[in-house]
Amino acid sequence: MPKQKAYALGIDLGGTKTLAAVVDITSGEVVGSARKRTRAERGQDFVSQRTIELATAAITAAKLDPDAPPIVAIGVGAAGQIDRKAGVVVDAPNLGVHDMPLGDILGKQFDKPVYVGNDVEVAAQGENIYGSGRGYNNFVCIFIGTGIGSGIVQNGRLYTGLTGTAGEIGHTIIEANGRICGCGGRGCLEAYASRTAITKAIMAEIHHGRPSILADDAARQLRQGETVIRSGILADAIQQKDELTIEVIAEAGDFLGRALGSILNFYNPDCIILGGGVIEAVDLLFETAVHRARTTALAAPAKTPILRAKLGDYSGVVGAACLGAQTAGYQFS
Amino acid sequence: MPKQKAYALGIDLGGTKTLAAVVDITSGEVVGSARKRTRAERGQDFVSQRTIELATAAITAAKLDPDAPPIVAIGVGAAGQIDRKAGVVVDAPNLGVHDMPLGDILGKQFDKPVYVGNDVEVAAQGENIYGSGRGYNNFVCIFIGTGIGSGIVQNGRLYTGLTGTAGEIGHTIIEANGRICGCGGRGCLEAYASRTAITKAIMAEIHHGRPSILADDAARQLRQGETVIRSGILADAIQQKDELTIEVIAEAGDFLGRALGSILNFYNPDCIILGGGVIEAVDLLFETAVHRARTTALAAPAKTPILRAKLGDYSGVVGAACLGAQTAGYQFS
Numbered sequence: 259m260p261k262q263k264a265y266a267l268g269i270d271l272g273g274t275k276t277l278a279a280v281v282d283i284t285s286g287e288v289v290g291s292a293r294k295r296t297r298a299e300r301g302q303d304f305v306s307q308r309t310i311e312l313a314t315a316a317i318t319a320a321k322l323d324p325d326a327p328p329i330v331a332i333g334v335g336a337a338g339q340i341d342r343k344a345g346v347v348v349d350a351p352n353l354g355v356h357d358m359p360l361g362d363i364l365g366k367q368f369d370k371p372v373y374v375g376n377d378v379e380v381a382a383q384g385e386n387i388y389g390s391g392r393g394y395n396n397f398v399c400i401f402i403g404t405g406i407g408s409g410i411v412q413n414g415r416l417y418t419g420l421t422g423t424a425g426e427i428g429h430t431i432i433e434a435n436g437r438i439c440g441c442g443g444r445g446c447l448e449a450y451a452s453r454t455a456i457t458k459a460i461m462a463e464i465h466h467g468r469p470s471i472l473a474d475d476a477a478r479q480l481r482q483g484e485t486v487i488r489s490g491i492l493a494d495a496i497q498q499k500d501e502l503t504i505e506v507i508a509e510a511g512d513f514l515g516r517a518l519g520s521i522l523n524f525y526n527p528d529c530i531i532l533g534g535g536v537i538e539a540v541d542l543l544f545e546t547a548v549h550r551a552r553t554t555a556l557a558a559p560a561k562t563p564i565l566r567a568k569l570g571d572y573s574g575v576v577g578a579a580c581l582g583a584q585t586a587g588y589q590f591s
Numbered sequence: 592m593p594k595q596k597a598y599a600l601g602i603d604l605g606g607t608k609t610l611a612a613v614v615d616i617t618s619g620e621v622v623g624s625a626r627k628r629t630r631a632e633r634g635q636d637f638v639s640q641r642t643i644e645l646a647t648a649a650i651t652a653a654k655l656d657p658d659a660p661p662i663v664a665i666g667v668g669a670a671g672q673i674d675r676k677a678g679v680v681v682d683a684p685n686l687g688v689h690d691m692p693l694g695d696i697l698g699k700q701f702d703k704p705v706y707v708g709n710d711v712e713v714a715a716q717g718e719n720i721y722g723s724g725r726g727y728n729n730f731v732c733i734f735i736g737t738g739i740g741s742g743i744v745q746n747g748r749l750y751t752g753l754t755g756t757a758g759e760i761g762h763t764i765i766e767a768n769g770r771i772c773g774c775g776g777r778g779c780l781e782a783y784a785s786r787t788a789i790t791k792a793i794m795a796e797i798h799h800g801r802p803s804i805l806a807d808d809a810a811r812q813l814r815q816g817e818t819v820i821r822s823g824i825l826a827d828a829i830q831q832k833d834e835l836t837i838e839v840i841a842e843a844g845d846f847l848g849r850a851l852g853s854i855l856n857f858y859n860p861d862c863i864i865l866g867g868g869v870i871e872a873v874d875l876l877f878e879t880a881v882h883r884a885r886t887t888a889l890a891a892p893a894k895t896p897i898l899r900a901k902l903g904d905y906s907g908v909v910g911a912a913c914l915g916a917q918t919a920g921y922q923f924s
Binding site: 339396408410412413417418419420421422423424425426427429430431432433434436441443445512513516517519520521523524525526527528553554555556558559562 | 672729741743745746750751752753754755756757758759760762763764765766767769774776778845846849850852853854856857858859860861886887888889891892895
C-alpha cells in the first residue's frame with residue numbers, strides 16, 4: 259500500500275514576489291502553486307489580501323480530489339523580523355509591514371493552524387527536510403539574495419537562538435572598517451557578496467565609464483524601479499565574457515568564500531548549503547566561493563561538503579509547509 | 592545529610608605549563624593541585640613522565656581521607672589536535688608531541704577511565720558546569736592566549752563538529768587580505784587579538800624607536816626565551832599609562848569585538864564567555880571588545896550577556912575532571 263499523502267500550504271512572502279503552494283508533505287512535492295509580485299508599496303492591507311488571494315489560488319491550482327486528505331496547516335516565511343509565538347511579522351521594511359498578525363489573519367480565513375517564520379529559516383527547513391540537507395544533522399544553509407541570510411540546523415532541527423535571530427551571517431565582519439552596510443555597520447559580508455553589493459559595484463564602474471555589455475540592460479532595468487540586477491542578466495554577461503561582470507562576481511565569490519571558511523573553522527558543520535537565484539544562475543560565484551572557502555579553512559574542515567540548494571524557488575514554500583505541518587503535530591521521519 | 596562528595600583528576604597540558612588537580616566534581620572545588628613548566632622541548636617521553644608525576648603530586652596534595660570515595664576518572668585537556676575516541680594527542684606542535692596515546696598511558700598508570708580532549712574544549716566544559724556558563728544552554732566560551740580558541744556549548748553539551756575541530760574562532764577572517772596568521776592564512780582574528788599578536792605589534796613599534804616603558808622589560812623577557820609578553824606586564828604598563836601598550840591593546844580589543852559581534856549575529860548564543868590570562872589581567876582588552884561587539888551586533892542580539900570566565904586558571908582542570916567523570920558515567924544535574 260502506498261504511503262498516505264498529506265498536504266500543507268506553504269507561503270513565501272518576499273519583498274519582490276509572493277509564492278503560495280500546496281505541498282505534499284510526505285514527499286515535498288508541490289502539487290499546485292500561485293505567484294504574483296508582492297507590491298509592498300501598496301501597503302499592509304494590500305499585502306495581507308494578496309497573501310490570502312494567492313493561498314486560495316494555490317489551493318485551486320492543486321485540484322485535490324474531493325476525497326483527498328485535508329490541508330493540515332499553513333506555514334509562512336516572511337522577509338522580516340518575526341514573533342514566532344504570536345505569529346506576527348514584527349518588522350519587515352521590504353514588505354512595508356509592521357506588527358502584522360499574519361497568523362491570526364490566515365488562521366481565521368482558512369481555519370487551520372498557522373506557523374509564521376522568517377523567509378530564510380523556512381527555506382533552510384525546506385532544504386533540511388526535502389533538499390540538500392537530507393542526511394546531514396548539523397549544517398548551515400546560506401541564501402544569497404538582495405541580502406544574505408542563513409538558517410542553522412542543529413541535530414536535525416532549526417536553531418533560532420536567544421533572540422530568534424540566529425543565522426544573520428550577512429552581518430559577519432569580513433573587512434574591518436570596510437564598506438558601509440545597510441545595517442549601518444562596516445565591512446559586513448552582505449556589503450560584498452549580496453546581489454545588492456554586486457549591483458552597486460557594477461553600476462559604480464559603469465558610471466565611471468568602464469565598458470560593459472551590462473551598461474544598457476542593467477541601467478534600463480534599474481531605471482524601471484528594480485533595485486538589483488537580475489541573476490539571469492549576470493549569468494548572460496558572464497557567458498558573453500563581460501570583463502567587468504566576471505571581475506565583480508569573482509570578487510564577491512572570494513569574499514563569500516572567506517566567510518564560508520570562517521564558518522567551517524568556527525562551526526565545523528556537516529555541510530554548508532548555498533542557495534538563492536544568483537547561486538543557481540551564476541556558476542562563477544559558487545565556484546569562486548567554494549575555492550576560497552577550501553583555502554581559508556583549516557586542514558580538517560577544509561574538505562567539508564559545500565552543496566547547492568536543491569529545491570530552488572520552492573525551498574521557501576516547501577519548508578513553510580513542513581513547519582506549518584509540524585505546528586499541527588505532524589512528525590517528519 | 593550533605594551530598595556525597597565525588598572526585599576526579601583533571602590535567603591541563605599546555606605549551607607553557609602543566610597543571611594537575613583533584614577536583615570535587617560535586618562542587619567544582621579543587622582540593623589539591625600541582626603545577627610545573629611543561630618543558631616540551633625535552634621531548635614526548637619527558638612530557639608523558641611529567642604528566643604522570645604531576646598527577647601523582649596532585650593526588651598527594653589533595654590529602655583525601657582514607658575513607659573518602661575513590662577518584663572516579665581522569666580527564667585531560669591538551670593544547671593540540673585530539674582523537675577523542677582513541678584518547679590520542681594526534682598533533683600538538685606546542686607540546687612537541689605527535690600520536691601520543693595519553694589515554695592508554697594514564698589509564699595503565701592509574702587504572703582509571705581517561706578522557707582526552709582539547710585544552711579549549713575542556714576549559715569551556717569547566718565554565719559550562721561550574722563557571723560563568725551555569726544556567727545558559729547555548730553559548731560560546733572564547734579563550735585568548737598565545738592563540739585564540741573557543742568551545743561551543745549546545746543544549747548544555749559541548750559541540751565538537753564534523754571533524755572534532757568546532758570552535759576554531761581564531762581563524763575567523765576579520766580583515767580580508769590582512770595580517771599573515773600562523774595558520775598560513777591572512778586576516779585571521781588570531782593575528783590581531785591573541786597575546787602573540789599583541790606582543791608582535793608592541794615589539795615592532797619598540798624596534799622602530801617608539802618609546803614605551805615595556806622597551807626593557809618585554810625585550811628582556813623575550814630574550815629569555817618566552818615568546819609572548821606576560822599578561823601581568825601588559826596590565827602594569829597600562830596602569831602606568833604607557834601610550835603604546837594602551838593603543839595596541841585597544842586595537843586588539845576592537846578587532847576581538849568585531850568577531851564577537853559577528854558571532855552574536857550568526858550564532859545568537861545565550862551568552863559569550865571570555866577567558867584567558869590576558870582577559871583576566873587587562874580590563875581594557877575586555878572592555879574595548881565588549882563595546883565594539885555591542886556596536887557591531889544587530890539590535891536584537893546586541894544586548895546578549897558577555898561575561899568573563901569565572902574559574903580562571905582552573906577552568907581547564909575542572910572541565911577535564913568533569914569530562915573524565917562523564918566518561919565514567921557520572922551525570923551532572
